[in-house]
Amino acid sequence: MESMTSSGSEVPRRTLRKQREKERRINTILNSAEELFARKGYQQTNIDEIADLAEVSTGTIYFYFKNKEDLLIKLMNAIGYQIRRILGEGLAGSDFSLEDFCAVGTGFIKDFCLSYPGKATIMFRESVGQGDEVEEQRKRLFSVLTQDIKVGLEEVVQRRGMVFKSAHSAELIAALVVGIYNQLAYHYLIWQDQTDIISDLADETISFLLAGTSSLLTPCGDDIDGKDD
């Protein structure tokens, strides 16, 4: 029933195919960079190696990316976006309980760290200590993640008729959550390759998180009429 074949359409099929080819190429390059950055480190990887692996010339890389740093930043952005999506999906089916909220971390471990260890390595190791612009972007991405968590947490807390211990608590918890999962990935995946026990650890981590978070909440401020939810 769709009449979107071609006749009169502004974008002819050929242009579309070119567009797709272009994106495929960009992805090939990004994938090659990702693999090498994760395996050898950002500094130790040079442009020629990326080009070789992607089976393009160095010039082509510079046609699509401003410079080596840009390659890392684009990679970080894509990874940051992916993490947010995973967290969002995890939160989608939640019932806004604190338990469900904390359980979202499992998705991060399973659907991100274990599924894409290279991306985790880039996000948590290779993008650290690489100069101002990269650090700036890292800060931005982590701020967004922290903010996401903070906002989600605030919604849960509000719905459940609870209140934070102090004005900073929500952000602090969000930051700590980020730190906890960062460390989990770094310690158990990047440093030690203990993928087997990660699932158990994830469960205990959730328990830890839940209790820790609860300790910074009080049942309610003026809770008598706070019977919302």
Add this chain to the structure above:
Amino acid sequence: MESMTSSGSEVPRRTLRKQREKERRINTILNSAEELFARKGYQQTNIDEIADLAEVSTGTIYFYFKNKEDLLIKLMNAIGYQIRRILGEGLAGSDFSLEDFCAVGTGFIKDFCLSYPGKATIMFRESVGQGDEVEEQRKRLFSVLTQDIKVGLEEVVQRRGMVFKSAHSAELIAALVVGIYNQLAYHYLIWQDQTDIISDLADETISFLLAGTSSLLTPCGDDIDGKDD
């Protein structure tokens, strides 16, 4: 008969002075490196700049240190040692309660992060992503810290007649503690310069930690009279 001999002592005064001079020089170099690594980043700092700041020649740096990486590693070692000392001192006056144990983190924030922000920057940012040997050393240092915490925690838990939820719990908690303080330093000191609210955050963090840790403990299986706490 020589006037300048040092009366039978094995180490003559002259040698001692030389020894002191040597250490002073090494420290000057390390301090210069620390300042520049923290301010400009490890990669962005070159040996000549360190030599200039330390008022020595490049050759002198290579007389005392194997290479640039060695400079960073020595710095990391000193910092790691200092952190361990601070934690040890914090634990020294403790009564082996979980509260006191968790409270040790305050010392880390006040006596380390706030007192030596440059060292914190090197430990938590500049030593990340700098190649295999540095990473290896970083892993070793963090493992030691994690182990310290784990051992301390196990002692507290045992003394208090409690038991961990699983075989991995102690290490997991230790790792999370490291992640939590790492993040606290990174988020609130390196990224944002919120030194003013850090103390409040430290208190809430302890509360978070305490609750989180407790959640992975059970009062003990056979310990009937372990009714403390």
Add this chain to the structure above:
Amino acid sequence: MESMTSSGSEVPRRTLRKQREKERRINTILNSAEELFARKGYQQTNIDEIADLAEVSTGTIYFYFKNKEDLLIKLMNAIGYQIRRILGEGLAGSDFSLEDFCAVGTGFIKDFCLSYPGKATIMFRESVGQGDEVEEQRKRLFSVLTQDIKVGLEEVVQRRGMVFKSAHSAELIAALVVGIYNQLAYHYLIWQDQTDIISDLADETISFLLAGTSSLLTPCGDDIDGKDD
């Protein structure tokens, strides 16, 4: 029988239009190159920029021009031709007096340098020091100009019944004239933008030239039986 044939004429209208289109395109490209070469310098201008300004693709440039150097050379040729034309026109109304001959320089200043400062910049600055082929062409163009002047001068001298001091005088004067106007353009237009006083300078320059040239002439060749030399 074909409807679109063009009544016996060898060149059909369609071909003519195509021809015109082609020339228009070539001119657009040359104009863009001229502007950028004059503004940013030959080396600092790259093909993509020229293509952008001309609103064509890089490929199109290479369809019409052999390479970047060819672009500069074609530009130089056009400019050289234009200068010759201006000088020729200036000489056309002359009465073959030395005064009139020297006055031709005014046209060069007004109708060339002031009217097309970009072209002057390319001829006197951007085409210098750009490699063998360009230099070769520059030499050829300047030789032609010098020759033009020499020939013109010889005609004037002969008609007026004078004779040059030496066999090299004519060429020397021609070369100096070229150098003088080159410098006038460089000093007063390219380096300093003193377009306002140029006209006064042009007059004085003519006076200078006239006297200088005269000093290398003797009143007559065959007069006393030519015992000069």
Add this chain to the structure above:
Amino acid sequence: MESMTSSGSEVPRRTLRKQREKERRINTILNSAEELFARKGYQQTNIDEIADLAEVSTGTIYFYFKNKEDLLIKLMNAIGYQIRRILGEGLAGSDFSLEDFCAVGTGFIKDFCLSYPGKATIMFRESVGQGDEVEEQRKRLFSVLTQDIKVGLEEVVQRRGMVFKSAHSAELIAALVVGIYNQLAYHYLIWQDQTDIISDLADETISFLLAGTSSLLTPCGDDIDGKDD
């Protein structure tokens, strides 16, 4: 009788020798650059070639010179200085007559162009069209030369009790003189290798110059006894 051997002198002999070695090395590099720039052109010469010819490493060149441009600029400065010195010496023995003044150009031809054709090539060809900073320096050097000539000319004119036709005349003449000798070098040495006839040409050029300059002077208003010339 000089007691400047060493005792107590702040600069020991060793430092002095090092200083000399350093300057020798700088000169070796500059000479190599000069030769290659003149022979192959500035753009066509790469740093490695200069290093090879100077028998040093590329790094050494960058130890003494900021970059390739700096090499050219330092060369231009040295050449500019040399030209000024030659002109100054030529003027030293002059009796402030216009004839003597114009005759100074002979020194430029013989003691500079013919003695150092490579330097002439750099000054008059290779330093043209090489980007903003080089052009800026070129302008500065030529301005100084022009100014020198202008000042000298003004002194001669004043002493001889003459006056310029207009306010711009002195500068104009100076500029034209520069243009004339520039062209002489370019036309007869760089383009054609007519070193044999240069001397004759130099004489005629002086005659040309003298007449041209005189044409822009008037015997002076109030100068009644200024009956010279």
Add this chain to the structure above:
DNA sequence: GATGAATGAGAGTTCATTCAT
């Protein structure tokens, strides 16, 4: 022990040119 000039391999980046579409 200290110096700092010299090294040179190596890296990122540019850009004129080509050619399949």
Add this chain to the structure above:
DNA sequence: GATGAATGAACTCTCATTCAT
């Protein structure tokens, strides 16, 4: 004819490291 993505050789410059003095 026109396009513009792809090429890859070539270049400048950096900087950790060495070593003769």
